[in-house]
Amino acid sequence: MSRDDATEQGESPQERSELRLAATFTGGVSLAVWMGGVAREMNLLAGAGRRDVQEPAASTDQQVRAKYQQLLDLLQLDVSIDVLSGTSAGGINAAFLGLANVQRRDIGGLRDLWLDEGSLRSLLRDPSEQAPPSLLHGDGVLLKGLRDALRGLVNGAPAAPGASGTADDDPTRVFITTTLLAGVDSPFRDDYGTAIRDTTHQGLFTFTAHQLGSDAVVDALALAARSSASFPGAFEPAFVPIGEAGVDGHPDMFPYVGTDTRTQFCADGGLLANRPLGPALQAVFERPAHQEVRRVLAYVVPSPGLAAPSTAPPPSQDDIPAMGPALLADVNALQSQSITAELKALTAHNERARTRQRAESRLALLAGPDGELAAGGLDAEYRAVCAQTLAGAAANETLRQLASNGSLAADGRPVGFGADLDRLTAAAATAITESLPSDLAGDNLFNGLAQFGRPALDGAKATVLRLVRGGFAANPQPDARRSLGAFIAQVHDAMQPVHVAMPADSAATNLREQLSEALAAGKTLPADATVPADEISQLVASGEWQKAVCSQLPSADKQLALAADAWRALADVVLQARKLLVQLLPADSAAAADITGVLVYLTDAAPEASLSDETVARVARRLFDLQAAQQVMYPDEPAARQVVELVQMSADTRTLLDTRSLAEEKLTGLQLHHFGAFYKRSWRANDWMWGRLDGAGWLVHVLLSPRLLARLANDLGDSFMAILEETLRDIAGREPPAGVLTPFPDGKPAELAFLTAATGSPSDLPASLPVTSLWLASGLQRLIAAEELGCVARQAKLDTKLGTADTAITFLAAYEEATNGPAGNTPLPPDRAADLLGTCQISEETFADERGTKLLTRSIVQSAAVVSNAVEDGTAQWKSFRPLFGTVSRTLVLTHQVLRPEAIGGKPLAAGLLLIGTGAIAATSTFTLIGFLGLAAVLGGVVLLSVTAPSKHIRTLVASVAVAAVAVLALAGFIRPAGDHLFPWLGDTVVPYLSDHAWVWTVVVVLLLLPPVWMLADSFRAARVRRDQ
Known part of the structure; x- marks a missing residue:
C-alpha cells in the first residue's frame, strides 16, 4: 500500500518510515552511460508508491517498478530523491533525473539519448570545417540533443492525474558543476586588513524544485549540463550568458548561478573535481521531515579505481620519471586528492554531528535539572559571538562593493588596505550588539529569543528532533510510534512559516541589497575615484549603513511573531513528549542516557502534563541557553546535527545472474581514456544495461536496512517473519540460497536470524545483508536483463550495418534460439535472461x-x-x-x-x-x-x-x-x-x-x-x- 493509498483509507502515513536519497554523479566521459542506467533505476524506485507519475513504456519496466513497490510496502517505507549533484558527463544524468523527479516523469527515454547523441559518428566534426574549436560538436550536437531530449521529457506522454510537481510535494534540488574559465574574483583580508586577491574557477548551477517545475527551465538545464560536460579538446567551451540571454539556446543563466558570476565561457566541471557536497548537504539538512527519516548519500562512480598494492620496489634517487609519465602522474594525483577531500568533507560532517550531540549532552548533564547555563554571563558572550559573526560578513561585503568599483584609498592603494576592515567590523559589531536584546527575562522572553534569528532557532529545532527521534531508536510499539511522528510533525508545522518568512540565505541577501542601496544613496562609491581618508569613518557613522548592517537580523513584526511562536511551540513539544520518552528510553543504554540527560535538563521536575506559561517559558529559555553555550564553544562551526550515510555505488559489485563482478569485466567505456563507449551503439547499450543491473543491486542493498527490519519485527511480532519470507520469495522469484533463512555452509547463522534472536541494542544488528540483497535483487535484475539484452542485440545488428566488426555472432545466435525469433525483435523471457547474459560478451570487445x-x-x-x-x-x-x-x-x-x-x-x-x-x-x-x-x-x-x-x-x-x-x-x-x-x-x-x-x-x-x-x-x-x- 502506498503512502497516498494509506491516507485515502484513513491510515496514518506517519507509520511509514522514509528514506531520502541524495546522489552525486561523478565524471567519466562515456562512463556516464553506465551512470545513466543507475539513474534509471533511481527513477523507477522514486516512482514506486506514487500514483501521480508517468507510467514506463516498457512492460518489463512496469514490472520492475511494481517489485520496488512491493518491497517498499513490506518495509513500510517511502523513498524520495531530494538532492542531486553532477560533475562532467554525470551532470547530464543529474539534470534528467532532477527534472523527472519534480515533473513526475519517466526517464526511460534517457537510454535513446545516450544511444543516439552519444555516438562518436555524429559528434565528430566535419573535416571540411576550417579552424575547428574542438574535435566534437558541443553546441551543434550535444547541446541540441540535450535540449530536444529534455523537451521530449516534459512534452511527452502526460503524467498520471494528480501530478502537481510542486516543491512542497518533492523539494528536489539539482547542483551541476562547471569550470569558469574567466573565474570569479574572491577577495579576502589578512589580519592587517590587506586585501588578498584571489580568483575562483569553480562554478555551480543550482536548480530548485520551483524552477524545475516550469517547462521554461529546459534550455537552462540543457546548457548547464552541456557546460559541465565540456571536456577540454573534445568539446569547445560552453558560452554561459549572465544578465542577458544569448542566441541559439543560450538563456540568461543568472537565476541559476551566484550573483558575482559574469558572462563567460565554461569548461568541464571535472577539471577541478568540484563536486558540490557542501550545498548538497545543506539542502539535505534544511528539508523538513514529518516522520522518521534515514538519509543516504549515494556516491555514484563507475570504477573506484582501486588497484592491487604495488609489489615493485621503491624507486631510487636516480629513477627520475620522464616528462610524459610525470605529467600523467601529476594529473592522477590531483584527481585523487580532490576525491579524497570530498570524502573527508563528508566524514568531517558526520563527525561534527556526533561531536555536537556529545557536547550538547555533556553540557546538559553538567548543568543538571537545577542548573542554569546562563549563569556567568552566557547571554553577553553569545551576544558578542553573534554580533562578531554578522559584523564580519557586513565588513567584508562593504569592502567587496567598494573594491568592485575600483575605488582607491587616500594613499593610492585599493580600498580596504590598512585598518579599514577593523574599523568596519568594530562599527558593525557595535550596531548589531545594540540591536540585540540584553535582557531575556520576563514577558519579553519569546520576543527576545526571536530577535536572534534563525541560527539559534534551527539549533533548538535540531535538539528537539533529536529527543523525539531517540524514542524511535527504542523500537516502540505502533501507538507510540504514531505519537512520536505527531511530535515531529508539530515541530515542522511550527518551523515551516519561519522558513518561508526567513529563508536560510535571506540574511546575506538583505545585507547585499541594502548595502548597495545605502552606498549608492550616499554617493560614497565614486567609480575609479580616490576615497577620502575619512570616508570609512563617515560611512560607519551613517544611519543608512548601520541599518543595512542590522538587516541581517529579523526586524519585521511578522518575522518576530513567527519566530516567537516557534520557540513556544518547540517548548510545548518537549513538555508533551516528556512522559512518553521517559517510558521508552532504556535506563541501561549509554545513547539513551545522553538523550535523557538533555530531557531532564530542559524539563526540570515539571509535572507531566504541565503546560503553563511559566513552565513553557522556562523550557524555551533552557533550550536557548543550550544553543548559546554550544555556539560560544564552537563559534565558527555550524550546528551540523544529521548524520548522512555514505554508500559508494560502483560497477564493482556482484549479481547472481553472471560471474562478472568488476568494472573492467563489464564496461566498454573504460577504453580509450573513458571515451570508448562512444564508438559503438552496442557498447553503449551494454554499459547502460550493466548500469541498471548494478543500480538495482545497490538500491535493494540500501533498502534492506537491518534496523528497519528489526523495528518491523518488533511492531508486528511473530507474524512478520512469515510475511517477510513470503514477500521476499515473491520478489526474488527463486528459493533463497543458504545464508538467507538457513545457516551458511560453514555453520554461520543466517543473515535474517537476528529477527528471531534477542538483540540487546542497535549495535548488535548487522551492518548490512549482502547475501539477502543479492538474492532479492536478482528478481528485478532478470526483468531488467530481459529488457536490455534485446536492446543490446538490436544495437549489435545495427553496428554491423554501420561497418563494425561482426563480433557478436554468438550472442545474436543465442538470442534467436532463446526467443525463436529475430534477435532483438522478439521479447526475451525473464527466465532465460541469466543464461543469455552470460553469452553476451560485448564487454570483452576492444578496439583491437x-x-x-x-x-x-x-x-x-x-x-x-x-x-x-x-x-x-x-x-x-x-x-x-x-x-x-x-x-x-x-x-x-x-x-x-x-x-x-x-x-x-x-x-x-x-x-x-x-x-x-x-x-x-x-x-x-x-x-x-x-x-x-x-x-x-x-x-x-x-x-x-x-x-x-x-x-x-x-x-x-x-x-x-x-x-x-x-x-x-x-x-x-x-x-x-x-x-x-x-x-x-x-x-x-x-x-x-x-x-x-x-x-x-x-x-x-x-x-x-x-x-x-x-x-x-x-x-x-x-x-x-x-x-x-
Missing part, C-alpha cells in the same frame, strides 16, 4: 577487434583530419610550417572524402590503392598544384592502407612503400625525376643553398625524419611487448 573495419577507419581518419585542421589554424602564424601542416591536412581530408559511405568507402582497401595510383600519376605533373594534390593523394592512400590492411602481408607492403618513399625523398638530389620537381621549389621558396648541394638535403631529411620514425618504431615495439605479455 575493430582494426580494419569501415567505421573505425572512418573515425580515425575523420578525427585526425579535424585535429590536423585545428593544428594548421593554430600554427598559421608560422609560415615555415604551413607546407607541412597543409599537406597533412589536405591528405586526411581527401582520405576522409574517399571513405564516405556514399563514395567508395565500402571498399577502403581499393580506395587506398586507387589514391596511391592516381596520386603517383598526378605527382609527375609539371603543374605545381596538381603535383601537390598528387603527393597528398599518395600519402592519403598510404595512411588508408595502413589503417585498413587486413593481413600482415599487406601491412608489410605498405611499410615497404613508405620506406621507399622516404628513401626517394632523401635522395631526391641524386634522382633526377624527383629532383626536377622538388629542388626548383626549394630554390625559389625555402633555402636556395639546398638546390645546389644535394647532399645537404639528404642530411636534413635524415635528421628530420629519423627521430620521429625511431620514436614510432619504439612505440610499436613496446605495444607489441605489452600485447604479448
Whole structure:
C-alpha cells in the first residue's frame, strides 16, 4: 500500500518510515552511460508508491517498478530523491533525473539519448570545417540533443492525474558543476586588513524544485549540463550568458548561478573535481521531515579505481620519471586528492554531528535539572559571538562593493588596505550588539529569543528532533510510534512559516541589497575615484549603513511573531513528549542516557502534563541557553546535527545472474581514456544495461536496512517473519540460497536470524545483508536483463550495418534460439535472461577487434583530419610550417572524402590503392598544384592502407612503400625525376643553398625524419611487448 493509498483509507502515513536519497554523479566521459542506467533505476524506485507519475513504456519496466513497490510496502517505507549533484558527463544524468523527479516523469527515454547523441559518428566534426574549436560538436550536437531530449521529457506522454510537481510535494534540488574559465574574483583580508586577491574557477548551477517545475527551465538545464560536460579538446567551451540571454539556446543563466558570476565561457566541471557536497548537504539538512527519516548519500562512480598494492620496489634517487609519465602522474594525483577531500568533507560532517550531540549532552548533564547555563554571563558572550559573526560578513561585503568599483584609498592603494576592515567590523559589531536584546527575562522572553534569528532557532529545532527521534531508536510499539511522528510533525508545522518568512540565505541577501542601496544613496562609491581618508569613518557613522548592517537580523513584526511562536511551540513539544520518552528510553543504554540527560535538563521536575506559561517559558529559555553555550564553544562551526550515510555505488559489485563482478569485466567505456563507449551503439547499450543491473543491486542493498527490519519485527511480532519470507520469495522469484533463512555452509547463522534472536541494542544488528540483497535483487535484475539484452542485440545488428566488426555472432545466435525469433525483435523471457547474459560478451570487445573495419577507419581518419585542421589554424602564424601542416591536412581530408559511405568507402582497401595510383600519376605533373594534390593523394592512400590492411602481408607492403618513399625523398638530389620537381621549389621558396648541394638535403631529411620514425618504431615495439605479455 502506498503512502497516498494509506491516507485515502484513513491510515496514518506517519507509520511509514522514509528514506531520502541524495546522489552525486561523478565524471567519466562515456562512463556516464553506465551512470545513466543507475539513474534509471533511481527513477523507477522514486516512482514506486506514487500514483501521480508517468507510467514506463516498457512492460518489463512496469514490472520492475511494481517489485520496488512491493518491497517498499513490506518495509513500510517511502523513498524520495531530494538532492542531486553532477560533475562532467554525470551532470547530464543529474539534470534528467532532477527534472523527472519534480515533473513526475519517466526517464526511460534517457537510454535513446545516450544511444543516439552519444555516438562518436555524429559528434565528430566535419573535416571540411576550417579552424575547428574542438574535435566534437558541443553546441551543434550535444547541446541540441540535450535540449530536444529534455523537451521530449516534459512534452511527452502526460503524467498520471494528480501530478502537481510542486516543491512542497518533492523539494528536489539539482547542483551541476562547471569550470569558469574567466573565474570569479574572491577577495579576502589578512589580519592587517590587506586585501588578498584571489580568483575562483569553480562554478555551480543550482536548480530548485520551483524552477524545475516550469517547462521554461529546459534550455537552462540543457546548457548547464552541456557546460559541465565540456571536456577540454573534445568539446569547445560552453558560452554561459549572465544578465542577458544569448542566441541559439543560450538563456540568461543568472537565476541559476551566484550573483558575482559574469558572462563567460565554461569548461568541464571535472577539471577541478568540484563536486558540490557542501550545498548538497545543506539542502539535505534544511528539508523538513514529518516522520522518521534515514538519509543516504549515494556516491555514484563507475570504477573506484582501486588497484592491487604495488609489489615493485621503491624507486631510487636516480629513477627520475620522464616528462610524459610525470605529467600523467601529476594529473592522477590531483584527481585523487580532490576525491579524497570530498570524502573527508563528508566524514568531517558526520563527525561534527556526533561531536555536537556529545557536547550538547555533556553540557546538559553538567548543568543538571537545577542548573542554569546562563549563569556567568552566557547571554553577553553569545551576544558578542553573534554580533562578531554578522559584523564580519557586513565588513567584508562593504569592502567587496567598494573594491568592485575600483575605488582607491587616500594613499593610492585599493580600498580596504590598512585598518579599514577593523574599523568596519568594530562599527558593525557595535550596531548589531545594540540591536540585540540584553535582557531575556520576563514577558519579553519569546520576543527576545526571536530577535536572534534563525541560527539559534534551527539549533533548538535540531535538539528537539533529536529527543523525539531517540524514542524511535527504542523500537516502540505502533501507538507510540504514531505519537512520536505527531511530535515531529508539530515541530515542522511550527518551523515551516519561519522558513518561508526567513529563508536560510535571506540574511546575506538583505545585507547585499541594502548595502548597495545605502552606498549608492550616499554617493560614497565614486567609480575609479580616490576615497577620502575619512570616508570609512563617515560611512560607519551613517544611519543608512548601520541599518543595512542590522538587516541581517529579523526586524519585521511578522518575522518576530513567527519566530516567537516557534520557540513556544518547540517548548510545548518537549513538555508533551516528556512522559512518553521517559517510558521508552532504556535506563541501561549509554545513547539513551545522553538523550535523557538533555530531557531532564530542559524539563526540570515539571509535572507531566504541565503546560503553563511559566513552565513553557522556562523550557524555551533552557533550550536557548543550550544553543548559546554550544555556539560560544564552537563559534565558527555550524550546528551540523544529521548524520548522512555514505554508500559508494560502483560497477564493482556482484549479481547472481553472471560471474562478472568488476568494472573492467563489464564496461566498454573504460577504453580509450573513458571515451570508448562512444564508438559503438552496442557498447553503449551494454554499459547502460550493466548500469541498471548494478543500480538495482545497490538500491535493494540500501533498502534492506537491518534496523528497519528489526523495528518491523518488533511492531508486528511473530507474524512478520512469515510475511517477510513470503514477500521476499515473491520478489526474488527463486528459493533463497543458504545464508538467507538457513545457516551458511560453514555453520554461520543466517543473515535474517537476528529477527528471531534477542538483540540487546542497535549495535548488535548487522551492518548490512549482502547475501539477502543479492538474492532479492536478482528478481528485478532478470526483468531488467530481459529488457536490455534485446536492446543490446538490436544495437549489435545495427553496428554491423554501420561497418563494425561482426563480433557478436554468438550472442545474436543465442538470442534467436532463446526467443525463436529475430534477435532483438522478439521479447526475451525473464527466465532465460541469466543464461543469455552470460553469452553476451560485448564487454570483452576492444578496439583491437575493430582494426580494419569501415567505421573505425572512418573515425580515425575523420578525427585526425579535424585535429590536423585545428593544428594548421593554430600554427598559421608560422609560415615555415604551413607546407607541412597543409599537406597533412589536405591528405586526411581527401582520405576522409574517399571513405564516405556514399563514395567508395565500402571498399577502403581499393580506395587506398586507387589514391596511391592516381596520386603517383598526378605527382609527375609539371603543374605545381596538381603535383601537390598528387603527393597528398599518395600519402592519403598510404595512411588508408595502413589503417585498413587486413593481413600482415599487406601491412608489410605498405611499410615497404613508405620506406621507399622516404628513401626517394632523401635522395631526391641524386634522382633526377624527383629532383626536377622538388629542388626548383626549394630554390625559389625555402633555402636556395639546398638546390645546389644535394647532399645537404639528404642530411636534413635524415635528421628530420629519423627521430620521429625511431620514436614510432619504439612505440610499436613496446605495444607489441605489452600485447604479448
